[in-house]
Amino acid sequence: MSNVNPLKKLPGLLATVLSLTMASSAAMAAGTLSGTTVSNSATVNYNVGAIPQPSVTSISVDFLVDTKIDLTVATIDGAAVASTPGSVNNVLTFTVTNDGNASQDFSLSAVALANGIGNAAFGGDDNINADTFSARVESGGLTGYQSGSDTATHIDALAPDGEITVYIVSNFNTGYTNGDIASYYLLAEALSDDGLVGTPGGALSETIVADTPGSVDIVFIDGDGDGAGTSDIDRDAQHSSQNDYIISTAALTISKDSIVISDPVNDTTLPKRIPGAVIEYQITISNGSGAATATNIVITDSLDTEIGGGNIIFNTAYNVTADQGISIQHPGSTVPADYYEYSNAGGAEAAGRGAVIADWNVSGTNTVTVTGIALNADESAVIRFRVTIAL
Secondary structure, eight states, rough: OOSHHHHHOOOOOEEEEEEEOOOOOOOOTTSSSSSEEEEEEEEEEEEEEEEEEEEEOOOOEEEEEEEEEOOEEOOOOOOOOEOOOTTOOEEEEEEEEOOOSSEEEEEEEEEEEEESHHHHHHSBBBBOSSSEEEEOOOOSSSSSOTTTTOOOOOOEEOEEEEEEEEEEEEEESSSSOOOOOEEEEEEEEEOOOOTTTTTTOOOOOOSSSSSOTTTTOOOOOOOOOOOOOOOOOOTTSSSEEEEEEEOOOOOOEEEEEEEEEEEETTTTOOOOTTTTTTEEEEEEEEETTTTOOOOOOOOEOOOOOHHHHEEEOOOSSSSSTTTEEEEEOOOOOTTTOOOOOOOOTTTTTOOTTOOEEEEEEESTTTTEEEEEEEEOTTTTEEEEEEEEOOO
């Protein structure tokens, strides 16, 4: 019997039909999963004369789908995150997406923008760093950062097309100025999925030898993120995104001056600071433009040394009303531009004066004390009281 291929020897061949059969899993946005076996063979169907003949099928050809490493770090905050000096657990929010075709662990790093090397993410100049900062992974519990549960510092086994929220969490000591900016990158790097919860996998290496159909090669295809101050470049299994903190605090200033109201010789006509003269002190507290609201403001002015030395006497009536020696103008009053006289004894004041309380020689010995003033940006309050130069 001849062993020659019948397609070459038999005359009357009328038609040849080729078909491919393939076995693969459903493709996702990230692509066919790494390690998927792709098998195909070719089949020939033909007739001799009008008679169909048995089909001829090639051997099956198999290969494994290689691993593509791709990831995206994205900033979720739409503006710099306002943070108050002395506050803890200030949060920048990001997402990390596995755009590759295999489950991966990911390492996470919070990288501070070096002061002076560039602009912050949302404008302005980075000029400070937080006192402590670290990256934390959302645990999937309550919405937003939870210090008790969002404690992981790397991502375990993020599936292809999987996305997870990651936070940079920072603390700021006191002493920072309103408008200071601390800019950070979240840098993520794809690692091997070691199958262990709580343990990051090892670093990945790109396959640099020729394609090996029978094994799974690794190809980095990630782009370059925001991280000018990081190691992040194209095709390095890393990606980064930038975000900012901005310090939001009050910018209080205080000033004090005095004028002569009267003296025993000239009365109110060009009075001088002689014994018996009435002197009015004025204290002005202001909050700067663009500053955060200052609340629970407490102002104290001790006259204990001067009174104890016999130099001055506190006037218990600011103008003419006995036992009301302090006059205050502040934004919380019904008519903010008006001055109201306050009881020397302190306590709740009349309607229209807000929550402000003033006292003399109650909260502190020979001291004017004022509490309860609140100032928004660009607001001021003025406190006035009078003394007499001792004869």
